[in-house]
Amino acid sequence: MISANRNIRRLLRYRNSLCKMQELGFETVYSYNLGRETGVSPEQVRKDFSQFGIKGNKKGGYNINELLITIREIFRKDELQKVIVVGVGNIGNAILQYKGFQKNMIEIVASFDIDPTKYKKKKLPVPVYSLDKLPKFVVEHKINTAIMTVPERVAQDVADLLIEAGIKGIMNFAPTVLKVPPHIHIVNICIGHELESLIYHSLQMGNNGRGKGS
Amino acid sequence: MISANRNIRRLLRYRNSLCKMQELGFETVYSYNLGRETGVSPEQVRKDFSQFGIKGNKKGGYNINELLITIREIFRKDELQKVIVVGVGNIGNAILQYKGFQKNMIEIVASFDIDPTKYKKKKLPVPVYSLDKLPKFVVEHKINTAIMTVPERVAQDVADLLIEAGIKGIMNFAPTVLKVPPHIHIVNICIGHELESLIYHSLQMGNNGRGKGS
DNA sequence: AAATTAATGTTACACTTTTCACAATAAAGA
DNA sequence: TCTTTATTGTGAAAAGTGTAACATTAATTT
Ligand SMILES: NC(=O)c1ccc[n+]([C@@H]2O[C@H](COP(=O)([O-])OP(=O)(O)OC[C@H]3O[C@@H](n4cnc5c(N)ncnc54)[C@H](O)[C@@H]3O)[C@@H](O)[C@H]2O)c1
Ligand SMILES: NC(=O)c1ccc[n+]([C@@H]2O[C@H](COP(=O)([O-])OP(=O)(O)OC[C@H]3O[C@@H](n4cnc5c(N)ncnc54)[C@H](O)[C@@H]3O)[C@@H](O)[C@H]2O)c1
Numbered sequence: 001m002i003s004a005n006r007n008i009r010r011l012l013r014y015r016n017s018l019c020k021m022q023e024l025g026f027e028t029v030y031s032y033n034l035g036r037e038t039g040v041s042p043e044q045v046r047k048d049f050s051q052f053g054i055k056g057n058k059k060g061g062y063n064i065n066e067l068l069i070t071i072r073e074i075f076r077k078d079e080l081q082k083v084i085v086v087g088v089g090n091i092g093n094a095i096l097q098y099k100g101f102q103k104n105m106i107e108i109v110a111s112f113d114i115d116p117t118k119y120k121k122k123k124l125p126v127p128v129y130s131l132d133k134l135p136k137f138v139v140e141h142k143i144n145t146a147i148m149t150v151p152e153r154v155a156q157d158v159a160d161l162l163i164e165a166g167i168k169g170i171m172n173f174a175p176t177v178l179k180v181p182p183h184i185h186i187v188n189i190c191i192g193h194e195l196e197s198l199i200y201h202s203l204q205m206g207n208n209g210r211g212k213g214s
Numbered sequence: 215m216i217s218a219n220r221n222i223r224r225l226l227r228y229r230n231s232l233c234k235m236q237e238l239g240f241e242t243v244y245s246y247n248l249g250r251e252t253g254v255s256p257e258q259v260r261k262d263f264s265q266f267g268i269k270g271n272k273k274g275g276y277n278i279n280e281l282l283i284t285i286r287e288i289f290r291k292d293e294l295q296k297v298i299v300v301g302v303g304n305i306g307n308a309i310l311q312y313k314g315f316q317k318n319m320i321e322i323v324a325s326f327d328i329d330p331t332k333y334k335k336k337k338l339p340v341p342v343y344s345l346d347k348l349p350k351f352v353v354e355h356k357i358n359t360a361i362m363t364v365p366e367r368v369a370q371d372v373a374d375l376l377i378e379a380g381i382k383g384i385m386n387f388a389p390t391v392l393k394v395p396p397h398i399h400i401v402n403i404c405i406g407h408e409l410e411s412l413i414y415h416s417l418q419m420g421n422n423g424r425g426k427g428s
Numbered sequence: 429a430a431a432t433t434a435a436t437g438t439t440a441c442a443c444t445t446t447t448c449a450c451a452a453t454a455a456a457g458a
Numbered sequence: 459t460c461t462t463t464a465t466t467g468t469g470a471a472a473a474g475t476g477t478a479a480c481a482t483t484a485a486t487t488t
Contacts, residue, residue, distance in 0.1 A: 006475075012410055016389055043476080044476065059484055060435080062436090075410060100406060144417075170412075171412055177253045185416050187411065193223060195401075196320070197219075198359060199297075201219075244465070245465080272452075272466050
């Protein structure tokens with residue numbers, strides 16, 4: 001069985017590049033092409049493909065179309081994947097407005113907020129419901145995944161609510177480590193921490209533009 | 215010298231928890247407290263502190279106040295760190311509205327966009343300038359770091375422009391691997407990929423709630 | 429048809445990160 | 459004061475991840 005975490009992310013990067021290449025009319029790609037485009041070593045590219053059972057041709061490289069089909073199969077892109085957003089504030093809004101998910105068979109089907117003033121928002125592509133509609137909605141629409149963009153203070157409570165409702169995966173934007181049962185998947189998007197980490201590393205090497213070259 | 219990447223992220227997580235503990239009136243913390251709160255093993259906590267030269271007391275644990283001071287020193291929080299945002303769309307807007315950065319000595323001082331209709335936005339806490347004001351602004355205000363929230367299509371060009379202007383670190387929200395010189399730091403925030411990865415992992419284990427326990 | 433070539437596929441190695449085990453030690457208790 | 463105890467601090471083992479070397483093979487050339 002496939003180990004799968006870093007490779008999964010890389011696979012998604014490959015897919016992006018492969019789509020662009022396909023749009024440009026290319027039919028095949030070599031591991032070093034794809035590596036260059038995605039910042040990955042050619043060996044790693046081959047190894048990743050090998051791990052997912054993707055075969056290339058000994059001299060002609062990989063067929064882009066086949067690659068894309070296989071990658072889509074790996075990600076179960078045969079069926080639309082439904083997601084909800086909880087917390088329609090700054091980030092929640094931004095995500096609801098974003099059109100890019102559909103391309104990858106992901107659809108945000110509803111959003112939820114505790115603040116009644118949000119329910120009437122007409123500019124949004126999906127309705128905003130009150131929180132107490134959430135459990136029924138999740139069950140009826142068989143939702144597995146939620147994007148959680150609520151204030152830090154309530155993040156754990158909202159997560160508990162989501163899990164109670166049957167959600168299996170949560171994308172959490174609050175800078176909190178959620179305590180959840182082991183079968184629940186969490187992805188933390190910590191914009192603040194990423195930014196601080198970036199600033200730290202930039203400061204580390206000063207302004208003289210001499211990073212560890214190698 | 216400190217190696218520093220994973221540890222840096224964990225340090226930021228520790229800081230979050232430590233702040234909360236301090237607000238609650240605690241004065242000391244044990245590695246296993248902090249570990250529990252941040253989802254890190256106690257050994258890892260101790261090792262991280264040890265690596266950054268932080269000492270605890272053989273029975274009494276660590277002093278929270280000292281810890282916080284040291285962590286702030288590591289991140290050079292003596293001076294305000296100035297950041298710009300490029301691309302005032304959905305995400306750019308959300309970030310500009312966010313009040314949480316100041317607490318950690320980060321200030322977004324200006325934003326830039328190619329679309330003139332954005333320049334008059336009055337609801338924003340910082341001005342939106344035209345792109346051609348960027349190079350001068352970056353030099354005059356000694357900006358090192360930029361948050362880049364522009365469409366994928368233009369991401370590489372905008373990154374080139376930023377680097378040309380003297381930016382050393384870029385937080386990139388476009389799902390593209392930027393090609394940059396080795397002394398430039400990039401953090402990619404790939405919301406789409408994170409979401410797909412989350413869905414993948416949730417699907418992998420089916421709906422029966424039996425993750426690899428251990 | 430044989431040799432060469434240009435790629436893939438894989439095995440072994442190196443590095444990084446985490447976990448484990450336990451030594452060290454300061455505080456608390458006897 | 460001596461012993462116990464609870465916790466830190468760290469060196470060694472293990473696991474995970476990426477790199478490098480090379481064996482393999484199908485196409486191309488001679
Ligand atoms: N905006 C940013 O740039 C940014 C940066 C870093 C981190 N974050 C984090 O992302 C999260 C969201 O940030 P934001 O700026 O969008 O916040 P926001 O305050 O704009 O939005 C939060 C939304 O959640 C809703 N809400 C509050 N309590 C709720 C509950 N119990 N159930 C459901 N909805 C509830 C609010 O009504 C509001 O609409 C926060 O945790 C924040 O720390 C945001
Ligand atoms: N919104 C989301 O939830 C989301 C999710 C995943 C990825 N992303 C990525 O984040 C990025 C931003 O997304 P968004 O939804 O905010 O997009 P958006 O279209 O709302 O905003 C982009 C902004 O960039 C500006 N812009 C365009 N070209 C520019 C240039 N050359 N220089 C400066 N500014 C320029 C536009 O005028 C616009 O204001 C995109 O790359 C997108 O793929 C967004």
